[in-house]
Structures are given as C-alpha cells and as structure tokens.
Amino acid sequence: MKDDILLQLNNISVVYADVIQILKGVSLAIRKKQIVSLLGSNGAGKTTTLRAVSGLLKPENGKVTEGTIEYEGRPIQNAAPETITRLGIIQVLEGRPPFEHLTVEENLRVGTAARGTRSYKEDLDLVYHYFPRLLERRKALAGYCSGGELQMIAIGRALMARPKLLLLDEPSLGLAPLLVKEIFQIVKRINEEQGTTIILVEQNANMALQIAHYGYVMENGKIVMEGEASDLRENPDVKEFYLGIAASGALKTYKDVKAYKRRKRWL
Amino acid sequence: MEFFAQLFINGLSIGFLYALSALGFVMIFKSSSVLNFAHGELLALGAFFFLILSVWAKLPIVLCFLVTLVGCFALGFIIERLFLRPLIGEALIEVIMLTVGLSAMFKGLMLLIFGGNLHNYPDFLPEALSIQWGAISVPSVYVSSFIIGLIFLGVFGFFFKYSSHGIYMRSVADHQPAALSLGVNVRRVFALSWAIAAVVCAMSGIVLGIINGINVHQLSTMGLKVFPVVILGGLDSIGGAILGGIIIGLLENFTGGYISTSLREVVPYIVLVLILLVKPYGLFGSEEIERV
Amino acid sequence: MRKLRFRPCGNFKEYYEQELTIFETDFGRMWMWIGLFLLLFVVPFVGSPYTLYVLNNIAIAAIAAIGLNILIGYTGQISLGHGAFFGVGAYSAAILATKAGFPFWLSVILAGAVTAIVGMIFGIPSLRLKHLYLTIATLAGQFIIEYVLVHWESLTGGAEGIILPEPTIFGLNVSADRAFSWVVFFSFAVMCWMAVNLARSRYGRAFVAIRDNDRAAEGMGIPLFRYKLLSFGISSFYAGFAGGLWAYYTVSITPEPFTLFLSIEYIAMIIIGGLGSISGSVFGAVFIIMLNEILSQATQYIMNLGAFAGIALTVAPLREFVFGLAIVLFLIFEPRGLAEVWRIIRSSFRLWPFAY
Structure with missing residues (x-):
C-alpha cells in the first residue's frame, strides 16, 4: 500500500511573513493516479497547501516551518519552484492568469520550461486533443480570450509539462455551469487517459466530489475530515455545509446553525 | 535642402543607434522592472573591451567582434549575479539606487584604467560602404551602423518571437508568478536579460566609438540619453523604443543644425519633461494598473 | 523635580505622545545638549583651521543630505537632481548678494526659498508619475539646470561664475573658517x-x-499631489539653503561642481547613512566628506612619493569608483546604513553582557 502513495504531507505548518500561521499541522496522503479533492471554506488554507507542495510559498514570503512533504519518497518542502516543477509537480494558479501579450500557442509553450526544450510538437497535439477550442484560437493573443478559454490555456500549459501530479486551484471560478461541467469532464479524462494524479481545490464541492476518488475537508488550517468521495457525498455534515442540502430537506433555521457551530467544534 | 537632407540622414542613423542601445534597456526593464542607470557604463564597457582587443591585442577585427560579444554576454551575467541577485525581492528603490552606484563605480574604474582622453579605433570599415548621393554623403560608419542595427533587431525579434527562451522571458515580463508556477527559472531569465542587454550595449558602444571616438564621459552621457528615448516610446515597448530613438536622433541633429549646437545636448531632456507632463506613459507604453 | 526617564526593558508606552518624543530617555536629551555645547562653544575655539574647514563642509553637506533624505527616505520619491538644486541655491544666493545687494542671512534664506520653488516645478510631474518615471524627470531637471547655469550668461556669468561679497552678520565679518563655523553649526542645528x-x-x-x-x-x-510637492519643496529648500551657505563659504562659484555626480554623492550619503533617518543623513555626510578628504590626501601622498611618476593619478575617478562601491556594498550588506550600525553598536553596549 505504501508504494502506492505519490505525495505525503506529514503534519506541516506554514507561516507567512514569519508571523501569520496558516496551516497548523496538515497531513495528507495522495495515491497515484487518483483525483483527490480538497474542500473547505475561504481562508481554510487550501491554496496555501497547494503552494507548499509546488514551492510557490517563497515568492509570497511564506515558509514550511514544521513537518515534511515527501514526493516519491524524497523530501521537497521549501525547495525552489524550478526544482519541484522538474520533478513533475505543476500547479495551475487560481484565477488562471494568462500571459496576456503572448499568443495561445506561445502560452502553451511556456509550459515546456519545466522539462527542458526537447520537441514540444507532440505535447501541443495532446493539448489540442483535449481542448480543440484552443486549436482554433492558437494565433490569438491570450489577453483577448474568454474566461473559459483562459482556463483551458491554464490547464493546457500545465499539461505541456507532462506532469505526474497536477494541482488545480479552483478551475470553476467564475465560469458558466455548463462550461464547468465540460472542464471537469476533461480533467477526469486527463486523469484516466494520462494517469495523472490530480489534487483539486474547489468551492464547487458537488462537482468536485463527483469526479474525485478521495476527499479532504479543511477548516482553519487543519484537516477536519477525510474519506472516499462517495462516502463524503453521503456524509450529512458535508451535505449540509458544502453541498447545501439540509439533512431533512427543510429550511435551515437559526437553531440549526447553532447546532452546526457546536458540531463543528467537535471536528 | 541638402543641409536638411544631410541632417536628416545623420539624425536617422544616430537615432537608430539610440534605438539599438535602448533595446538593452527595455529588455532589463521588461523582465525585472529595474531602471538601469548604469546603461551608459555598459556602452562604455563594450566599447573599451573592443578597444583592448583591436588596438592593444591587435586581433583581427571579426574576431574582436565575436570575442567582445561573448565577453560582454558573460559580463552581463556576472554583473547580475554579483550585484543584482542579492537584492532580488528588495524594494525597487534600492535596486534602482544600486544601478546608480554601479554606474559611478564602473565609470570611476574605467577612468582610472583608461583616463579621460579620447581613444580611437583603427580604421577598418571598407570605404565601399559609404554612399554618395549627389551632394549628400553618408559615411560608411553610418551605413554599417544601420546594417548592424537591422541585423540585431532581426536576430532579437526572431529570438523573442520563436525561441523557447525568448518566450520564457516574455512570460516572466507578463506574469511572474504564473511563469514561476510553470517552472520558468526566473532568476535565469533576469541574468539572461542582463547578459543580452550588455551585448546590445556593447554593439552600440562600438559603433558610437567609431563615429565619435571612445571617451568614458561621452559614452556615459550618451547612455543617459536612453531615458528620453524610452520615455518617448513608453518604457516597456520595444517598438516604441525604436521610434523614440529615431525621433530623438532627428530632433538632436535638427536642433544642432538649425538652432544652436549647445542646445543639442539638452533638447532631449526638455522633450522628456514635456512628454512626462502631457503623456506620462509615453507614446506607446502601457499604463500601470494599480491596486492597493 | 520630575522623575528621570531611563530606557525601560520592554515597550511600556501608554500614550501616543510617548511614542512621539524625540528623546526616549533623559540621557539622550543630556547628550544632545552636551553635543550642542561642544559644537557651538568648544569646537570653534579648539579646532585648527583645517579641522574647521572639514567640519564646515560636513555640516553644509549634512543639511543638503537631510533635505534629500526627506524626499527619498521619508516620501519615497527618488531624485537625481539634488546636486543641481544645491547649485540653484548657490547661484541664487550669489545673484541676490551681488545684483540685489541683499545681506548675507537674507540671501541664504531666500536662496532656499527660490530653490524650493524650482524644486516644486520639477516636482509637478509627480502628480501623475510613480517613482520610476519621476526619477527620470529629476534626471532631466539635473541636465536642464546645468545647461541654464552655463548658458544664461547675463545672470550667472556663464563658465566664469560669480564672486560673492564677504558675509557679514550684524556688521561682523564672518568669512574666516572659525567665524563661519558658528554660522554653519548654528544653521545645522x-x-x-x-x-x-x-x-x-x-x-x-x-x-x-x-x-x-x-x-x-x-x-x-x-x-497625494500636495504632499509630494511639499516634500519636493522642503527637500529643495534644504538643498538651496546649504547651497547658499556653500557659495558664501567658497567665495567664487562656477557651474562646474553641480553635476550629476554631485547628486550621486548625496544619494551615496543617505544610503550609506541610512534611508529615512535624520541622524543617518548626518552620518552619511560625515562618512562621505571624510572619505573625500582621505582620498585626496592619499592621492597627494602617493603622487609625492614619486614612485608612480609616470601615471597621472587624479582623485576624481578614484572618488567616483569608491563612492559607487560604497553605495553598492552598503545596499547589499547593510541597506539601512550607518544609522542601523550605530543602533546595533549602542544596543549591544547597553545590553552587554547579556544578549537581550
């Protein structure tokens, strides 16, 4: 079972600017070829967890102060992003920032940075296979692309690096529901066909749990719940707080909210 | 009319040189938003590098060129490594001050070694390059500077448009965190931009040296003229830098020819202040969008 | 008598007024008075003319450096034209004294005011510009002012410059090093x-x-605009005031010294001294002027040795190199300058033998 684990976070703490502690002992284990979704409200520390893995804490003046992050058995906490991306971990940033003055195809080519400059034609074909829309727009400047296209560019760019572990930060942010569905289907296909392990951070818990194999729930910089995605979907707490379905189907009252707070303290 | 045409052609060629050297400046600014006040000293460093090789070591000219280019590439790398890298992440003010310090340091060093006198390169440009056009004559230096400028613009245009490293450099300029997340080695991009800037500066330094002779003071003031040029064009626009260079070159030569030779040196700065008052982000620059 | 205040071991301030006091302890205030007493009543009597000459230069430079520090260190607007503003001050004092016949004290103060106005004119671009662009605008100011000083011959005397009358205060001639040092030290304080x-x-x-x-x-x-402009004005006032004093002190002025390099010298002072610190500006002025003197003495000494007879060693490039190097080294290793070094030394004395 142990060989099966690609990435393991052991009790990590992350501190920004030497004073603000965001993660307070987070432990995760990600199995190979799975989609693992990370749920939680705003400010729970999901993005910080991803940054800790991808090495992007440093530009934000953050640091892993305790615990270890092991990727394929070797420690990578606080390593430079160049090193980590070369190991095959690529993060797709939240808000999908494009390189505005570059064309779509050039945007995709930046993705080759993590693995040297060997021929990229095959990878381009692969990306266009998943996102035929990008093939049509390949000569357009990314600054003029729509939100959905930008998300495709962002995932496509990451795919160009042929990652073993893909960290997706809120791919559904600000997209129309149909488009979200399409993007999630593609993510699922990438996972199935390429065997890419994916950590998916989402607000849209319903969607995320539909394609994920496993899930973690975070609150205030801690993991409060974990389990198979199908179990989480059925869990009354998750249902109520993240999927928005009240246990009895009735309207929530103030009493329920108080009960929720009390229940949360137990977590 | 002939006087006008002669001034026009001189201005055009000088302007082309300004544009070429401004290219190095814009490169550094685009990749790391550092204003390089040591720009003139980079020009002078390249010019003196060439002087040492061609006059003191007496190497064949083509070899001199190549060695200078390679040497300045390495020099740019070293400068970035020694002086700029320790300040990555510090406030921009400090980095700009650092280039001011570097400029004084290099200038003093070159004055100590070479003195403040005028040095000259041996004559090596073939006379066949000069153009005689009725009463207008274009000396071979200008023609060759034009050719060199075109070649460099072509090479760099190609580099930025098609090569992987060029695309990485542009991606860093556009959005540094995203570039970082995809594994672009940002520090290497900074180093590369300094190295390329040093090469471009060396080229324009050499050509300026052929035209006016090589003098530390003169070359460093020449370097400061890059500011009017890039402000005119907008700090982050390469096309703007080229046009700005040509406009400044023409302006200087016409003022020198028609109004007064002493005004020639300040005219770019007067224009600079006017431009800043009227159109602060230059003719083609992108406006900064700021959030608290 | 109220209780003497000593430095508490921790932050026990309860009111903003306490945070705002200049001297945290009564010792600090005592040292200030002792220093002032020494500067005004002891040094001018004991110092040799050469020492006084150096001290006068330091005090004048310190005034200008304080001005630049208000602009760069406090307001964060980089100016590369401070040397030129210093020159504007020197010339205004000279012109007011020779053409309008103003007395010494008035022309120096007015020199400051004139420079403040000139400085504000070049500060106008700060309305729309962030510091990057503003730096370039002040660079242009430097060159334009230099040009005007040389070419407006009817007013500035062109390259020949102006010779100033001897400064007098209340009918007393204060042109000698010793007498002038009172004026300078007092203004400095x-x-x-x-x-x-x-x-x-x-x-x-x-x-x-x-x-x-x-x-x-x-x-x-x-x-924003009003305050940035105000900062420019205050900074230039300091530069102009210092320039006016300097003009009277050196008697004859030409456009030559007020180059970009002078601006860089002032930047070196405040970086080496410490950005955003008044005492830092003074430290920086001491450091740079002393370095200047040491370098010129050293080159003279070496030239006199005759060992390097073949090489014409001049001090100017050496100065430029050393100043540049000093800026670079301080920025890399101690960006907060001598003021920070001084603070560390002081607190390590205070805390000795315990580390905290």
Whole structure:
C-alpha cells in the first residue's frame, strides 16, 4: 500500500511573513493516479497547501516551518519552484492568469520550461486533443480570450509539462455551469487517459466530489475530515455545509446553525 | 535642402543607434522592472573591451567582434549575479539606487584604467560602404551602423518571437508568478536579460566609438540619453523604443543644425519633461494598473 | 523635580505622545545638549583651521543630505537632481548678494526659498508619475539646470561664475573658517531640529504613508499631489539653503561642481547613512566628506612619493569608483546604513553582557 502513495504531507505548518500561521499541522496522503479533492471554506488554507507542495510559498514570503512533504519518497518542502516543477509537480494558479501579450500557442509553450526544450510538437497535439477550442484560437493573443478559454490555456500549459501530479486551484471560478461541467469532464479524462494524479481545490464541492476518488475537508488550517468521495457525498455534515442540502430537506433555521457551530467544534 | 537632407540622414542613423542601445534597456526593464542607470557604463564597457582587443591585442577585427560579444554576454551575467541577485525581492528603490552606484563605480574604474582622453579605433570599415548621393554623403560608419542595427533587431525579434527562451522571458515580463508556477527559472531569465542587454550595449558602444571616438564621459552621457528615448516610446515597448530613438536622433541633429549646437545636448531632456507632463506613459507604453 | 526617564526593558508606552518624543530617555536629551555645547562653544575655539574647514563642509553637506533624505527616505520619491538644486541655491544666493545687494542671512534664506520653488516645478510631474518615471524627470531637471547655469550668461556669468561679497552678520565679518563655523553649526542645528520635528508631525507621517503605499495613503485622505510637492519643496529648500551657505563659504562659484555626480554623492550619503533617518543623513555626510578628504590626501601622498611618476593619478575617478562601491556594498550588506550600525553598536553596549 505504501508504494502506492505519490505525495505525503506529514503534519506541516506554514507561516507567512514569519508571523501569520496558516496551516497548523496538515497531513495528507495522495495515491497515484487518483483525483483527490480538497474542500473547505475561504481562508481554510487550501491554496496555501497547494503552494507548499509546488514551492510557490517563497515568492509570497511564506515558509514550511514544521513537518515534511515527501514526493516519491524524497523530501521537497521549501525547495525552489524550478526544482519541484522538474520533478513533475505543476500547479495551475487560481484565477488562471494568462500571459496576456503572448499568443495561445506561445502560452502553451511556456509550459515546456519545466522539462527542458526537447520537441514540444507532440505535447501541443495532446493539448489540442483535449481542448480543440484552443486549436482554433492558437494565433490569438491570450489577453483577448474568454474566461473559459483562459482556463483551458491554464490547464493546457500545465499539461505541456507532462506532469505526474497536477494541482488545480479552483478551475470553476467564475465560469458558466455548463462550461464547468465540460472542464471537469476533461480533467477526469486527463486523469484516466494520462494517469495523472490530480489534487483539486474547489468551492464547487458537488462537482468536485463527483469526479474525485478521495476527499479532504479543511477548516482553519487543519484537516477536519477525510474519506472516499462517495462516502463524503453521503456524509450529512458535508451535505449540509458544502453541498447545501439540509439533512431533512427543510429550511435551515437559526437553531440549526447553532447546532452546526457546536458540531463543528467537535471536528 | 541638402543641409536638411544631410541632417536628416545623420539624425536617422544616430537615432537608430539610440534605438539599438535602448533595446538593452527595455529588455532589463521588461523582465525585472529595474531602471538601469548604469546603461551608459555598459556602452562604455563594450566599447573599451573592443578597444583592448583591436588596438592593444591587435586581433583581427571579426574576431574582436565575436570575442567582445561573448565577453560582454558573460559580463552581463556576472554583473547580475554579483550585484543584482542579492537584492532580488528588495524594494525597487534600492535596486534602482544600486544601478546608480554601479554606474559611478564602473565609470570611476574605467577612468582610472583608461583616463579621460579620447581613444580611437583603427580604421577598418571598407570605404565601399559609404554612399554618395549627389551632394549628400553618408559615411560608411553610418551605413554599417544601420546594417548592424537591422541585423540585431532581426536576430532579437526572431529570438523573442520563436525561441523557447525568448518566450520564457516574455512570460516572466507578463506574469511572474504564473511563469514561476510553470517552472520558468526566473532568476535565469533576469541574468539572461542582463547578459543580452550588455551585448546590445556593447554593439552600440562600438559603433558610437567609431563615429565619435571612445571617451568614458561621452559614452556615459550618451547612455543617459536612453531615458528620453524610452520615455518617448513608453518604457516597456520595444517598438516604441525604436521610434523614440529615431525621433530623438532627428530632433538632436535638427536642433544642432538649425538652432544652436549647445542646445543639442539638452533638447532631449526638455522633450522628456514635456512628454512626462502631457503623456506620462509615453507614446506607446502601457499604463500601470494599480491596486492597493 | 520630575522623575528621570531611563530606557525601560520592554515597550511600556501608554500614550501616543510617548511614542512621539524625540528623546526616549533623559540621557539622550543630556547628550544632545552636551553635543550642542561642544559644537557651538568648544569646537570653534579648539579646532585648527583645517579641522574647521572639514567640519564646515560636513555640516553644509549634512543639511543638503537631510533635505534629500526627506524626499527619498521619508516620501519615497527618488531624485537625481539634488546636486543641481544645491547649485540653484548657490547661484541664487550669489545673484541676490551681488545684483540685489541683499545681506548675507537674507540671501541664504531666500536662496532656499527660490530653490524650493524650482524644486516644486520639477516636482509637478509627480502628480501623475510613480517613482520610476519621476526619477527620470529629476534626471532631466539635473541636465536642464546645468545647461541654464552655463548658458544664461547675463545672470550667472556663464563658465566664469560669480564672486560673492564677504558675509557679514550684524556688521561682523564672518568669512574666516572659525567665524563661519558658528554660522554653519548654528544653521545645522536649527535645520536638524526642524527636520526631526517635521518627521514626527502630521506631515512627516503623511510622507511615510505615501512612501509605503501611495494609493492607500490617498485612500486615507492624504492629498497625494500636495504632499509630494511639499516634500519636493522642503527637500529643495534644504538643498538651496546649504547651497547658499556653500557659495558664501567658497567665495567664487562656477557651474562646474553641480553635476550629476554631485547628486550621486548625496544619494551615496543617505544610503550609506541610512534611508529615512535624520541622524543617518548626518552620518552619511560625515562618512562621505571624510572619505573625500582621505582620498585626496592619499592621492597627494602617493603622487609625492614619486614612485608612480609616470601615471597621472587624479582623485576624481578614484572618488567616483569608491563612492559607487560604497553605495553598492552598503545596499547589499547593510541597506539601512550607518544609522542601523550605530543602533546595533549602542544596543549591544547597553545590553552587554547579556544578549537581550
């Protein structure tokens, strides 16, 4: 079972600017070829967890102060992003920032940075296979692309690096529901066909749990719940707080909210 | 009319040189938003590098060129490594001050070694390059500077448009965190931009040296003229830098020819202040969008 | 008698007034008075003419450096034209004294005012520009002023310059090193006092707010343009005042010294001394002027040795190199300058033998 684990976070703490502690002992284990979704409200520390893995804490003046992050058995906490991306971990940033003055195809080519400059034609074909829309727009400047296209560019760019572990930060942010569905289907296909392990951070818990194999729930910089995605979907707490379905189907009252707070303290 | 045409052609060629050297400046600014006040000293460093090789070591000219280019590439790398890298992440003010310090340091060093006198390169440009056009004559230096400028613009245009490293450099300029997340080695991009800037500066330094002779003071003031040029064009626009260079070159030569030779040196700065008052982000620059 | 205040071991301040006092302890205040006493009543009597000459130069440079530090260190607007503003001050004093026949004290103060106006004119671009562009505007100012000083011959005497009358105060001639040192030291003390008080006032806090984040400062209700302009004005006033004193001290002025390099020298002073610190500006002025003197003495000594007879060793490039190197090294290794070094030394004395 142990060989099966690609990435393991052991009790990590992350501190920004030497004073603000965001993660307070987070432990995760990600199995190979799975989609693992990370749920939680705003400010729970999901993005910080991803940054800790991808090495992007440093530009934000953050640091892993305790615990270890092991990727394929070797420690990578606080390593430079160049090193980590070369190991095959690529993060797709939240808000999908494009390189505005570059064309779509050039945007995709930046993705080759993590693995040297060997021929990229095959990878381009692969990306266009998943996102035929990008093939049509390949000569357009990314600054003029729509939100959905930008998300495709962002995932496509990451795919160009042929990652073993893909960290997706809120791919559904600000997209129309149909488009979200399409993007999630593609993510699922990438996972199935390429065997890419994916950590998916989402607000849209319903969607995320539909394609994920496993899930973690975070609150205030801690993991409060974990389990198979199908179990989480059925869990009354998750249902109520993240999927928005009240246990009895009735309207929530103030009493329920108080009960929720009390229940949360137990977590 | 002939006087006008002669001034026009001189201005055009000088302007082309300004544009070429401004290219190095814009490169550094685009990749790391550092204003390089040591720009003139980079020009002078390249010019003196060439002087040492061609006059003191007496190497064949083509070899001199190549060695200078390679040497300045390495020099740019070293400068970035020694002086700029320790300040990555510090406030921009400090980095700009650092280039001011570097400029004084290099200038003093070159004055100590070479003195403040005028040095000259041996004559090596073939006379066949000069153009005689009725009463207008274009000396071979200008023609060759034009050719060199075109070649460099072509090479760099190609580099930025098609090569992987060029695309990485542009991606860093556009959005540094995203570039970082995809594994672009940002520090290497900074180093590369300094190295390329040093090469471009060396080229324009050499050509300026052929035209006016090589003098530390003169070359460093020449370097400061890059500011009017890039402000005119907008700090982050390469096309703007080229046009700005040509406009400044023409302006200087016409003022020198028609109004007064002493005004020639300040005219770019007067224009600079006017431009800043009227159109602060230059003719083609992108406006900064700021959030608290 | 009220209780003497000593440095507490921790932050026990309960009121903003306590945070704002200049001297945290009564010892600090005592040292200030002792220093002032030494400067005004002991040094001018004991110092040799050469020492006084160096001290006068240091004090004049310190006044100008304080001005630049208000602009760069407090308000965060980089200026590369401070040397030229210093020159404007020197020329205004000279012109007012020779053409208008103003007395010494008035022409120096007016020189400051004239320079403040000139400085504000070049500060106008700060309305729309962030520091990057502004730096370039002041660079242009430097060149334009240099050009005007050389070419407006009817007013400035062109390259020949102007010779000033001997300075007198209340009918006393103060042109000698010793007599002039009183004037200089006194002005220095007053200017320091003004700067220190400015820094802890509403204006000083607004400047710092603009430096740290100008958009946020604007959001807090600080009128950006007015304050930036004010900062330019104050900074240039200091430069002009110092320039006026300097013009009287050197008697004859030409456009030659007021180059870009002088501006860089002042930048070196405040970086080496410490950005955003009044005492830092003074440290920087001491450091740079002493370095200047040491370098020129050293080159003279070497030239006299005759061992390098073949090489014409001049001090100017050496100075330039050493100053540049000093800026670079300080920025890399101690960006907060000598003021920080001084603080560390002091606190390590205070805390000895315990590390905290």
